[in-house]
Amino acid sequence: MTVDRPLQTIIATDCGSTTTKAILIEKTAEGYRQTYRGEAPTTVEAPFEDVTRGVLNAIAEVEELSGRRILDGERIITPSGTEGNHATGVDIYISTSSAGGGLQMMVAGAVQNMTGESAQRCALGAGAIVMDVLASNDGRLPHEKIERIRSLRPDMILLSGGTDGGTITHVVEMAEYIAAADPHPRLGMSYQLPLIFAGNKDARPRIQDILGEKTALTITDNIRPVLERENLAPARNKIHDLFLEHVMAQAPGYKKLIAWAGAPIIPTPAAVGMIMETLARRDGINLIGVDIGGATTDVFSIFGGVFNRTVSANLGMSYSISNVLAETGLANIMRWVPFSLEEQTLRNRIKNKMIRPTTIPQTLDELQIEHAIAREALRLALDHHKSLATGLKGVQQERTISDIFEQRASGATLIDMLKLDLIVGSGGILSHAPRRVQSMLMMVDAYQPLGVTTLAVDSIFMMPHLGVLSTVHEQAATDVFVKDCLVYLGTCVAAIGQGKAGERCFDYTVRFETDRKPDSGTVAFGELRLIPVSVSEAARIELQPAKSVDLGEGKGAPVARSMKGGVVGLLLDGRGRPLQLPADAQARVAALVKWHRAVELYPT
Amino acid sequence: MGHSYTPGLTVTEHTVVRRKRLLPIPGEVLVRAGDRITADSVIARTDLPGKVHALNLANLLSVAPDEIGDYLIKKAGEGVCRDEVIAENKPFISWFKTEVRSPIDGTLESASTVTGQTLLREPPKSLNLLGYVDGRVVEMYPNQGVTVETTCTFIQGIFGIGGEAWGEVVMGVHAAGESLTPAQLGSDMKGKIVVCGAFVGADLMKRAKDIGVTALVAGGLHDKDLRELLGYDLGVAITGTERVGFTLVLTEGFGTIPMAAKTFTLLETHAGRKASISGATQIRAGVIRPEILIPHTDHADPAVGQPGSSDVDRGGIKTGDQVRVIRDPMFGRIGQVTGLPPELTRIETESEVRVLHVQFADRSVATIPRANVELIEG
Numbered sequence: 001m002t003v004d005r006p007l008q009t010i011i012a013t014d015c016g017s018t019t020t021k022a023i024l025i026e027k028t029a030e031g032y033r034q035t036y037r038g039e040a041p042t043t044v045e046a047p048f049e050d051v052t053r054g055v056l057n058a059i060a061e062v063e064e065l066s067g068r069r070i071l072d073g074e075r076i077i078t079p080s081g082t083e084g085n086h087a088t089g090v091d092i093y094i095s096t097s098s099a100g101g102g103l104q105m106m107v108a109g110a111v112q113n114m115t116g117e118s119a120q121r122c123a124l125g126a127g128a129i130v131m132d133v134l135a136s137n138d139g140r141l142p143h144e145k146i147e148r149i150r151s152l153r154p155d156m157i158l159l160s161g162g163t164d165g166g167t168i169t170h171v172v173e174m175a176e177y178i179a180a181a182d183p184h185p186r187l188g189m190s191y192q193l194p195l196i197f198a199g200n201k202d203a204r205p206r207i208q209d210i211l212g213e214k215t216a217l218t219i220t221d222n223i224r225p226v227l228e229r230e231n232l233a234p235a236r237n238k239i240h241d242l243f244l245e246h247v248m249a250q251a252p253g254y255k256k257l258i259a260w261a262g263a264p265i266i267p268t269p270a271a272v273g274m275i276m277e278t279l280a281r282r283d284g285i286n287l288i289g290v291d292i293g294g295a296t297t298d299v300f301s302i303f304g305g306v307f308n309r310t311v312s313a314n315l316g317m318s319y320s321i322s323n324v325l326a327e328t329g330l331a332n333i334m335r336w337v338p339f340s341l342e343e344q345t346l347r348n349r350i351k352n353k354m355i356r357p358t359t360i361p362q363t364l365d366e367l368q369i370e371h372a373i374a375r376e377a378l379r380l381a382l383d384h385h386k387s388l389a390t391g392l393k394g395v396q397q398e399r400t401i402s403d404i405f406e407q408r409a410s411g412a413t414l415i416d417m418l419k420l421d422l423i424v425g426s427g428g429i430l431s432h433a434p435r436r437v438q439s440m441l442m443m444v445d446a447y448q449p450l451g452v453t454t455l456a457v458d459s460i461f462m463m464p465h466l467g468v469l470s471t472v473h474e475q476a477a478t479d480v481f482v483k484d485c486l487v488y489l490g491t492c493v494a495a496i497g498q499g500k501a502g503e504r505c506f507d508y509t510v511r512f513e514t515d516r517k518p519d520s521g522t523v524a525f526g527e528l529r530l531i532p533v534s535v536s537e538a539a540r541i542e543l544q545p546a547k548s549v550d551l552g553e554g555k556g557a558p559v560a561r562s563m564k565g566g567v568v569g570l571l572l573d574g575r576g577r578p579l580q581l582p583a584d585a586q587a588r589v590a591a592l593v594k595w596h597r598a599v600e601l602y603p604t
Numbered sequence: 605m606g607h608s609y610t611p612g613l614t615v616t617e618h619t620v621v622r623r624k625r626l627l628p629i630p631g632e633v634l635v636r637a638g639d640r641i642t643a644d645s646v647i648a649r650t651d652l653p654g655k656v657h658a659l660n661l662a663n664l665l666s667v668a669p670d671e672i673g674d675y676l677i678k679k680a681g682e683g684v685c686r687d688e689v690i691a692e693n694k695p696f697i698s699w700f701k702t703e704v705r706s707p708i709d710g711t712l713e714s715a716s717t718v719t720g721q722t723l724l725r726e727p728p729k730s731l732n733l734l735g736y737v738d739g740r741v742v743e744m745y746p747n748q749g750v751t752v753e754t755t756c757t758f759i760q761g762i763f764g765i766g767g768e769a770w771g772e773v774v775m776g777v778h779a780a781g782e783s784l785t786p787a788q789l790g791s792d793m794k795g796k797i798v799v800c801g802a803f804v805g806a807d808l809m810k811r812a813k814d815i816g817v818t819a820l821v822a823g824g825l826h827d828k829d830l831r832e833l834l835g836y837d838l839g840v841a842i843t844g845t846e847r848v849g850f851t852l853v854l855t856e857g858f859g860t861i862p863m864a865a866k867t868f869t870l871l872e873t874h875a876g877r878k879a880s881i882s883g884a885t886q887i888r889a890g891v892i893r894p895e896i897l898i899p900h901t902d903h904a905d906p907a908v909g910q911p912g913s914s915d916v917d918r919g920g921i922k923t924g925d926q927v928r929v930i931r932d933p934m935f936g937r938i939g940q941v942t943g944l945p946p947e948l949t950r951i952e953t954e955s956e957v958r959v960l961h962v963q964f965a966d967r968s969v970a971t972i973p974r975a976n977v978e979l980i981e982g
Contacts, residue, residue, distance in 0.1 A: 017888065142658035142721075150653075169669070172718040180656045180713065180723050184629060206718055295840075295888060314840050319888050323839025347827035348858040349932060354841050355763045355857060355887055359931040360957065360975045366932060367953040434954035603954055 007473055009080040011090040012465035013055050014268055015042055015097040022058035023465050024066055025480055032479040038062040044099040050253035051099055076260055095261050096464040098268035103127055103243050106154040108134040110161030110170035113393045118224045119160040122232040124309045126239035127270030136170045149181035155247040162200030164225045171199045175210045187250040192216040194242040198223045198235040240266055263472045269298050271467025273309050275481055276300045278470050285421035292427035294318035294357055297377055299385035303414045308389035312381040317429050318357030325350050328376040335581050336372035338592040364602060371442055374429045378446035386413040417450045418552055426458035436567045437599050440489040448579050450496050451552025454564045455489040488535045490566035494573040496550040501526035505574035506545040513538040523574040530599040533565035612979030613760040615867050621758055626749035627733055637744050641735040643770040643880050648733040648749050654726030657708055662720020664704050665693050669720030678712045685709050736768050737880045738899040757874055757898040759867055764883025764894025765843050766851035771818035775875045777801035780868035786811040793817050797879055799871045803860040806832050813849035819881045821853045824861040844884025851883040853894040861936040874898045931976040939964040
């Protein structure tokens with residue numbers, strides 16, 4: 001959807017689980033800019049039970065700060081300039097929503113790693129949290145499947161299975177289990193659970209017979225019409241439609257919110273995905289985006305134009321912080337902490353953060369512990385993403401003589417860290433780290449980028465707003481994204497290979513297009529070095545790795561390319577890949593302290 | 605900033621609390637608006653659909669799925685008994701006869717000619733919804749449940765384990781800073797809600813389970829003991845369905861932390877009274893905290909009261925308020941707010957945050973981020 005009238009002033013909100021954030025975007029001489037922001041607690045829960053109260057409060061704060069009159073009582077004044085006053089009203093109001101736990105879906109397919117995975121990718125791409133993936137071959141007995149469906153209470157079910165013209169047995173079997181479970185939606189006792197069927201078109205009459213009366217059934221195109229191709233867009237669009245018509249309509253106050261909005265309200269993660277896709281398409285790059293929140297971590301990737309999103313529903317820095325510990329184990333967290341600490345103390349501290357999620361680190365030790373946990377949450381979420389962002393499984397591959405020496409199974413991950421151009425981080429721990437270099441090193445340690453990679457963070461988490469804006473005015477969205485949203489941290493050069501600490505890893509020269517003198521030197525194995533290069537300084541790097549070291553062009557092969565500066569600069573990482581930390585606790589602490597000092601990570 | 609303080613836990617001698625009591629699926633509501641109920645009153649009832657069993661008849665009889673209709677003895681919707689034959693083939697030689705028997709008492713729900721599968725359902729199970737608190741029905745939700753209102757002493761905990769229970773409050777210790785030992789937990793505490801002081805350890809919890817204590821209330825416990833109790837590492841604070849033998853409510857957090865004096869004194873005042881307790885905790889949108897409600901049965905009609913501070917937005921922190929520090933390095937200490945500087949202050953981590961000044965009982969004063977204190981409300 002695009003709007004036909006020129007937009008001068010836009011108010012956008014994101015109704016999050018805990019906070020509703022409003023931003024004002026205005027057209028200026030330099031294009032569209034984000035000018036003011038306001039926030040207020042989300043009011044979807046008792047005692048208010050009306051999401052619009054939080055929206056009005058957040059917009060009222062923008063009014064207060066900007067001096068622009070946007071509200072007339074409980075109405076948003078549109079278009080701008082009403083009553084002959086330039087400082088009155090806005091041209092459009094848009095919003096995203098993840099309040100009340102976002103969109104929670106269950107998906108089902110015939111075969112787990114084929115249509116099951118396609119259905120999962122479809123739901124995740126639409127911005128949902130996938131509560132479970134059911135399939136004929138998921139290892140559960142029929143009654144276990146039925147019990148699971150009944151107990152889940154999702155907002156919506158996506159049922160897929162079978163290629164068009166193929167067997168209908170398995171997908172009908174899944175439909176029978178769903179019918180037997182007679183599932184109820186999470187919100188509202190009196191309405192039917194929305195179910196989208198996007199499987200073998202030959203099964204449609206049967207599915208209609210089995211589920212037509214028990215669910216609010218919608219039938220759309222098969223997400224896997226043939227084994228070799230996914231067709232996720234029709235089902236994804238249906239998910240968005242049903243999200244608005246059914247799920248949101250049940251949430252308190254949303255009918256009013258939908259009426260106010262000048263564009264369809266979409267789930268927050270779907271909007272973030274849209275702006276990431278816009279950026280990747282515009283610059284022709286491969287990127288990974290991460291949004292690490294209190295409860296969940298979303299990872300987005302675009303490689304070779306293929307978009308993927310995953311959500312790690314229980315990896316986060318407050319509500320789910322204890323689950324990071326449970327999943328990764330204490331040793332993996334402690335390996336990033338530059339001092340020693342008793343296990344019981346650390347465990348109790350993590351649990352206390354879980355039960356009081358809004359607290360902040362007051363001491364440096366506490367900050368360092370949170371940063372250590374964030375590294376593990378980021379790492380686990382990317383591992384999860386890699387396992388789902390894959391090529392299609394079960395596809396027959398043509399092999400040539402050149403493939404004899406490189407046997408790769410179908411369904412390999414699409415995430416190739418050597419081809420990665422940009423990492424964008426978002427979420428409180430990355431966006432609000434006291435020093436930007438802390439965000440940069442957290443992402444470098446967690447993701448271990450290879451070769452040359454640029455890193456950036458979202459300044460104030462406005463990606464959801466810009467995502468939904470991109471659906472009505474792409475130019476406005478990209479203007480604000482580049483000028484006000486993205487904060488470039490700089491570039492990381494990371495060597496692939498291992499060597500003895502202190503030995504030469506690679507030589508570097510940084511040449512600037514300004515009068516600044518070139519900077520050159522040698523990075524040794526086990527060394528981390530930081531060279532300040534600002535975002536406005538155009539520069540080129542020339543790298544000569546040691547014989548055993550690869551910087552992206554092969555072992556010992558030189559690399560020369562332009563680089564992007566940022567608020568941190570150029571990080572030269574000679575610690576080797578895969579990154580190996582000393583096993584001995586004392587040596588590990590010493591190494592961490594050395595690296596942290598080298599880049600002035602924390603105050604001393 | 606929209607708001608800059610952590611809402612505190614309510615600990616109050618007198619308030620009116622409302623609790624929605626809803627069935628998981630529609631059913632029959634057995635009480636009416638105005639009725640007085642007790643914690644163990646059955647207020648609504650429903651039938652939960654029985655468990656489903658699947659039998660693949662096509663495989664069992666070695667026939668095509670679309671042929672199973674010819675072999676079925678029972679029709680969809682008919683009742684079946686355990687071991688009753690529901691389908692059989694008709695071979696020329698009776699030796700080769702195959703009979704398929706029902707594994708359950710119940711109903712044959714469906715038979716699919718696509719998958720060859722029959723679904724058998726056990727009889728429904730009756731679910732009784734209990735009152736949970738002594739009080740009065742003030743609102744009805746037809747076929748779903750009611751709202752119960754009670755005038756009570758109300759104590760919110762910070763974290764809990766286990767579901768709803770009720771029983772008599774007994775004091776296991778004499779001071780908020782003491783910790784109950786396993787030896788002090790006698791068999792006379794069976795069925796009681798025991799106040800344990802600053803800390804509960806693994807040994808004490810094991811003994812409580814052996815004795816049959818209804819609930820334990822304490823300042824804190826160690827995470828390792830929680831892990832031992834549950835048998836797994838709790839990842840997300842969504843609790844209330846655990847079956848560990850008793851309900852547990854922590855009033856302060858993880859570690860050894862004396863119970864806030866106000867909490868301890870209130871419980872001590874009401875020792876010997878009946879209380880309702882729930883360990884259910886959900887620390888996300890729609891926060892649920894564990895709670896102890898001690899209904900005031902001896903006076904005024906609760907219907908005339910107003911919902912208490914637990915249901916009302918109180919506003920921000922003010923000078924003179926009592927607060928609890930909820931983050932290291934002064935975790936668990938309780939003091940009084942002496943200053944609320946409006947400007948952002950740079951703290952040790954180099955973050956610029958809003959802070960407040962707190963004076964403790966020993967007259968020392970500390971500067972603490974506002975996010976790291978919570979009001980002791982009520």
